[in-house]
Amino acid sequence: MDIKSSNSTKAKAVAVTCVVVIGATIAVLDLYKKRATAKKTLDDDVVEPPYVSSWIPHVGSALEMSKLGHLQFIQKYTQKCGTPIFSANIMGRLCHFIGDPLHTQFVFKDWPQFDTQSIAMDFLQKAMGCDKKEIDKAHASPGWIKQSKESFRNHILATQSIQETVQKAQSILLYLVDQISDGEHALFQLVKENIFLASVEPFVGKDMADTDYLAAFRDLDRGIPLAMANAPNVTQQKFIAAREMFVQLLQRESFQENCSPFMKERIRIGSQHGIQQETIARINLSLFWASVGNSAPAIFWTILFVLQDPIAYEQIQKEVDSLPPLSQNTNDGDEESLYSLENLDKCVLIDSAFKETLRLRAWPFAVKNLVDNVIFDPKQSDSPKFLLKSGTRIVGNQAVTYMDPDIFPNPQTFQYDRFVVNQETGQPPSFSKNGKTIAEPLRVFGGGKRLCPGRKFVACETKAYIAVLFRKFHMEIVGKHTFAMAEADKRTANVGVMHPVEDVMIKFTRR
Ligand code: HEM
Numbered sequence: 324m325d326i327k328s329s330n331s332t333k334a335k336a337v338a339v340t341c342v343v344v345i346g347a348t349i350a351v352l353d354l355y356k357k358r359a360t361a362k363k364t365l366d367d368d369v370v371e372p373p374y375v376s377s378w379i380p381h382v383g384s385a386l387e388m389s390k391l392g393h394l395q396f397i398q399k400y401t402q403k404c405g406t407p408i409f410s411a412n413i414m415g416r417l418c419h420f421i422g423d424p425l426h427t428q429f430v431f432k433d434w435p436q437f438d439t440q441s442i443a444m445d446f447l448q449k450a451m452g453c454d455k456k457e458i459d460k461a462h463a464s465p466g467w468i469k470q471s472k473e474s475f476r477n478h479i480l481a482t483q484s485i486q487e488t489v490q491k492a493q494s495i496l497l498y499l500v501d502q503i504s505d506g507e508h509a510l511f512q513l514v515k516e517n518i519f520l521a522s523v524e525p526f527v528g529k530d531m532a533d534t535d536y537l538a539a540f541r542d543l544d545r546g547i548p549l550a551m552a553n554a555p556n557v558t559q560q561k562f563i564a565a566r567e568m569f570v571q572l573l574q575r576e577s578f579q580e581n582c583s584p585f586m587k588e589r590i591r592i593g594s595q596h597g598i599q600q601e602t603i604a605r606i607n608l609s610l611f612w613a614s615v616g617n618s619a620p621a622i623f624w625t626i627l628f629v630l631q632d633p634i635a636y637e638q639i640q641k642e643v644d645s646l647p648p649l650s651q652n653t654n655d656g657d658e659e660s661l662y663s664l665e666n667l668d669k670c671v672l673i674d675s676a677f678k679e680t681l682r683l684r685a686w687p688f689a690v691k692n693l694v695d696n697v698i699f700d701p702k703q704s705d706s707p708k709f710l711l712k713s714g715t716r717i718v719g720n721q722a723v724t725y726m727d728p729d730i731f732p733n734p735q736t737f738q739y740d741r742f743v744v745n746q747e748t749g750q751p752p753s754f755s756k757n758g759k760t761i762a763e764p765l766r767v768f769g770g771g772k773r774l775c776p777g778r779k780f781v782a783c784e785t786k787a788y789i790a791v792l793f794r795k796f797h798m799e800i801v802g803k804h805t806f807a808m809a810e811a812d813k814r815t816a817n818v819g820v821m822h823p824v825e826d827v828m829i830k831f832t833r834r
Contacts, residue, residue: 368707369698372419373404375411383412392813394686394722397422401723407701408709414553417715423701424727425756428763430719431770436695437717439772450550451605452566458602467596474592475776478585479526486664488525489783493661493791495521495532496784497649500791505833507801509826511623514788515541518619521784526614527607528582531572539565544616548818566608573604573611585610617685618781620820622788625673625680627827628737629789630800635676635739642672643793662787670786675742677785681767683737684811685820686722689769693717721766729756730764794834801828 377383388396388411400409401422408426410419421427433439440462447453461467478484499517516537524532546554546562556563572578579590586607593603629635646669649660693716699709711717726734731741731754742765744751754764768775792798811821 369710370707372408372410372699372709372711373406375400375404375409377412381415383414385413388413393688393720393816394726396420397720397723406709407703407706408699408711410715413716417712419699419709419711419715419717421699421717421719422723424724424730425759425761426699426701427719427721427724428766428770429699430689430691430717431766433771434697436693436697436713437691437771438694439691441692442690443773446551447606447609449553450547451609452563452570453602453605457599461593461596461598461602461606464596464598467592467598470592470596471589474585474588478583478588479776479780485779485783488780489664489667489787490661491525492521492780492784493787495524496788497661497791500788500795503796503831505831507828507830510627510829511620511823511826513829514623514626515619517788518622518784519615521788522615522618523611524583526583526585527611528578528586530578530581531611536569539568540615543569543612547612547616548815551818569608569611570601570604573607574600613775614777617819618777618784620815620822621677621681621684621781622785623823624684624820625677625785626789626792626798627800627823628680628683629676629739630798630829632737632739635672635737639672639676639739639789640793642670643790646670646790646794649791649794662790664783667783667786667790670790671743671746672740673786673789674782676739677782678742678765678767679737679739681820682725682731682741682765683735685767686720686725686816687819688817689719689721689766691717724761724764727756730754730761797832797834799830799832801830 375384377387379386384396391399397420400411400420401407404422407423408419408421410417412418421429430437444453444458444462447458448455479488496517499520503513516534519537519540520532520534542561542565546559546565549559550562573586579587582590589607589610590603593606594600598606629639646662646666649662693711693713695713697711697717699711699717701708724730728734742752754761763770768778810824812824813821815822
């Protein structure tokens with residue numbers, strides 16, 4: 324090594340040391356400041372939540388959280404702090420994590436202090452590539468927001484549209500199930516294909532419901548959790564290529580002429596409010612993703628969990644066999660041969676198995692930014708109330724509730740009939756802790772203003788698909804596939820239903 328390069332190496336080392344020392348100093352000062360305020364009594368019984376410190380500037384506790392897993396991180400510090408809520412710095416933001424299983428739903432309150440828009444806008448920017456100015460403009464228009472929500476209600480949630488979309492999806496599924504050959508198939512792959520084709524046609528349009536787009540959709544789907552975790556663009560090239568391809572397709576005249584009534588309506592109201600074509604396409608792409616992205620893994624896990632449990636399989640098979648028979652001549656979606664919504668309503672065991680699956684596999688963060696101070700009251704005689712300050716963020720992860728053994732005994736176990744409604748009263752089972760009943764223990768579809776409009780559709784789609792599959796095939800897991808092999812990929816947990824780490828082979832034998 325010559326003297327010149329040795330000097331420059333030393334200079335670099337000094338510079339790096341300086342940066343580290345300055346960074347650490349800022350972190351220490353920041354920490355002291357926060358510690359000083361953490362326990363400060365604000366009112367007689369109102370305090371700020373305890374602060375979990377981290378020595379890493381800016382990143383804060385984000386690394387530890389991703390290393391431990393979200394649930395374990397929340398459980399660890401809830402126990403350490405001994406309070407129902409604690410705060411930590413996550414990527415430069417002060418976040419309050421709710422660790423009390425009775426209060427994780429606090430985040431769904433429609434209080435004016437809770438900003439429901441900014442997280443959705445963050446998604447549109449980071450995952451869908453929307454321009455910030457354009458998206459700010461769209462969200463500043465109350466007319467657009469109101470009509471956009473109305474389009475969800477009218478085209479996804481309304482009874483009439485449920486009837487039409489479920490019938491359409493079911494006729495496609497019936498056709499696709501008839502194409503399955505006897506033999507071994509990779510279950511996740513099969514479900515993704517079938518659910519993609521069956522859901523995209525009613526909600527997006529016939530042109531997009533094409534197997535040619537499956538690979539691109541897979542790249543889009545895989546890239547979204549990474550985009551939300553700020554993965555650099557160089558590592559996301561397939562994702563970006565797929566996303567941009569869809570954005571182009573959604574703007575094509577030929578697509579817009581043949582698209583679903585839902586998409587037509589959204590294009591119309593978007594241009595009525597002066598939103599750029601490209602921005603409308605990006606927002607609509609997020610709905611395209613929403614209509615399939617969570618349903619496919621949810622249905623995959625439901626089928627797999629049922630196949631792993633011989634009693635569940637036998638009971639659900641019986642339930643399916645008690646439905647009226649499907650017509651033999653079904654390959655082009657003969658309406659007469661489909662299950663009616665009334666028939667699907669009778670599938671209470673499939674419905675319960677689906678809910679139980681979501682309890683085990685749908686653990687996304689529900690997040691709200693605070694635009695004003697809020698008091699979090701855990702309503703416990705031995706606990707103070709907590710002040711959550713404007714400009715900070717509140718985080719609720721329902722897994723805290725779902726994995727609580729007092730609320731859901733043996734929480735790690737798939738219990739297919741856990742959510743079966745009482746056949747006589749029609750009442751759902753009740754779940755409680757410390758004598759307190761939890762009104763809606765399962766919040767897999769979110770809550771408040773952002774409650775998922777697709778919840779009824781996907782429940783019917785799942786029942787229809789499983790009913791048709793189980794009616795037509797005997798299914799068996801190939802080899803020694805165990806829970807460990809069908810492990811959930813925790814990296815996919817932050818935005819929706821988790822994906823499996825690897826696929827599972829299933830042997831199909833026509834009945
Ligand atoms: C198992 C399947 C599904 C799960 C677990 C799920 C879950 C969710 C959740 C948790 C939210 C709230 C997100 C937030 O708080 O920002 C949401 C919103 C949404 N979902 Fe779903 N969803 C599913 C299926 C569907 C389907 C099939 C559709 C469409 C047909 C759909 C359309 C939407 C839309 C449009 C929103 C945004 C609502 C709004 O911002 O007002 N979802 N979903």
